[in-house]
Amino acid sequence: MSDYELYYWPTIQGRGEFVRLVLEELGAPYRDVARLPASDGGGVPSIFTLRRHEHSAHPAFAPPMLKDGDLLIAQTANICLYLGKKHNFVPPGDGWALANQLQLSIADVTAEAHDTHHPLGSHLYYEEQKEAALVRGRSFAKGRMAQWLDYFENVIDYNGGDYLLGSICYVDLSLFQLVAGLEYAFPRAFVAHRAKVPRVVALHDAIASRPRVAAYLDSPRRIPFNEEGIFRHYPELDLE
Amino acid sequence: MSDYELYYWPTIQGRGEFVRLVLEELGAPYRDVARLPASDGGGVPSIFTLRRHEHSAHPAFAPPMLKDGDLLIAQTANICLYLGKKHNFVPPGDGWALANQLQLSIADVTAEAHDTHHPLGSHLYYEEQKEAALVRGRSFAKGRMAQWLDYFENVIDYNGGDYLLGSICYVDLSLFQLVAGLEYAFPRAFVAHRAKVPRVVALHDAIASRPRVAAYLDSPRRIPFNEEGIFRHYPELDLE
Numbered sequence: 418m419s420d421y422e423l424y425y426w427p428t429i430q431g432r433g434e435f436v437r438l439v440l441e442e443l444g445a446p447y448r449d450v451a452r453l454p455a456s457d458g459g460g461v462p463s464i465f466t467l468r469r470h471e472h473s474a475h476p477a478f479a480p481p482m483l484k485d486g487d488l489l490i491a492q493t494a495n496i497c498l499y500l501g502k503k504h505n506f507v508p509p510g511d512g513w514a515l516a517n518q519l520q521l522s523i524a525d526v527t528a529e530a531h532d533t534h535h536p537l538g539s540h541l542y543y544e545e546q547k548e549a550a551l552v553r554g555r556s557f558a559k560g561r562m563a564q565w566l567d568y569f570e571n572v573i574d575y576n577g578g579d580y581l582l583g584s585i586c587y588v589d590l591s592l593f594q595l596v597a598g599l600e601y602a603f604p605r606a607f608v609a610h611r612a613k614v615p616r617v618v619a620l621h622d623a624i625a626s627r628p629r630v631a632a633y634l635d636s637p638r639r640i641p642f643n644e645e646g647i648f649r650h651y652p653e654l655d656l657e
Numbered sequence: 658m659s660d661y662e663l664y665y666w667p668t669i670q671g672r673g674e675f676v677r678l679v680l681e682e683l684g685a686p687y688r689d690v691a692r693l694p695a696s697d698g699g700g701v702p703s704i705f706t707l708r709r710h711e712h713s714a715h716p717a718f719a720p721p722m723l724k725d726g727d728l729l730i731a732q733t734a735n736i737c738l739y740l741g742k743k744h745n746f747v748p749p750g751d752g753w754a755l756a757n758q759l760q761l762s763i764a765d766v767t768a769e770a771h772d773t774h775h776p777l778g779s780h781l782y783y784e785e786q787k788e789a790a791l792v793r794g795r796s797f798a799k800g801r802m803a804q805w806l807d808y809f810e811n812v813i814d815y816n817g818g819d820y821l822l823g824s825i826c827y828v829d830l831s832l833f834q835l836v837a838g839l840e841y842a843f844p845r846a847f848v849a850h851r852a853k854v855p856r857v858v859a860l861h862d863a864i865a866s867r868p869r870v871a872a873y874l875d876s877p878r879r880i881p882f883n884e885e886g887i888f889r890h891y892p893e894l895d896l897e
Contacts, residue, residue: 492761521732
């Protein structure tokens, strides 16, 4: 088996992080191509080259993209499902559809968290849309975020109390990432709601302490959160 | 096989329409439960009942939801993939991942089209966020919509010129719905770009004239577009 190739912006966790976490937990060999030096075919140009010139029958609208031999696929939740199915990291039978449902719900919250700082669109800087961001951000911090966390808390609760679907599967890694991101971006709102979602918090901690994930989080491969990614810490958008 | 049960808001096309179109093209027997009279267990309360009381191990955060015997699943793209796989309406092999990638891209444009009228969040009325909507709507009408349509045009072009992935699959029905929605919501922007995406337009027309889809579109089962759904015709958001 040749190594997987991941193509994603090299300076942020972003949506690529959901894929990185699955690859790391699986111990799957992969090259994070855009993070390699330009002399090794890396850097941001590698993303554009792949989008424009190769595999034109199945172009990606945006990264992340995963190359597995001749197959090139995009869309975060799709890549995670593909890896989950291929490595038996999904529940059996129709369980993949329950996992995918949750993964798409995590994608929804992630998009909402992004839109708190870019409600008018990604073509404008945060500073150009700060007034709108204050409305959207505070609404997210005041109620919407808790509504989502409560949802995942109930799912874990009804499925045995430890993981989203009883046994660990790829979606639990994504919930870890979501929780880490929300705690980083909205620390005051997160602390205010933390005690109400003990299973979500416990799942986050359990994932963080899995040997491969812990080694990854400690390594330089884990890019720190920053204010270029999806989860940004702008205190003015958080609870007061 | 018992009938499928679809649960979705009864007065809009919304995200449920992507599922309805797949069910209709497949000729699959289904009950659009919330559109049935309350005396038959229908109406909006049927959605809340299902979310709150049954199948609590796998609750949906939001409709649409599909019930197939004991299985209850949510998330539009997930339901469409499930139906596509079950009824062999996806490309063979790993082709499901290419289809799902495109379906999730269609979901992304759909979300962007929704956000043109609700950039600050669904908790506020359009009239309360009209100023922000003008910024986001015009940016979508002026460039972003064309960018997405060009993307799908290229995919069709590179895959034989007729359908997104060579042969018809469930994703083509969703592209039909997206095009119909954009043409309804942004008629001026759509007309301005129409000649540049002939394959997208031809695919839309080919799907609309398929016997089962045509019969559906002519029936009272097809809810007309309106200003409660995702694709809303607010002329002030369109090109001037």
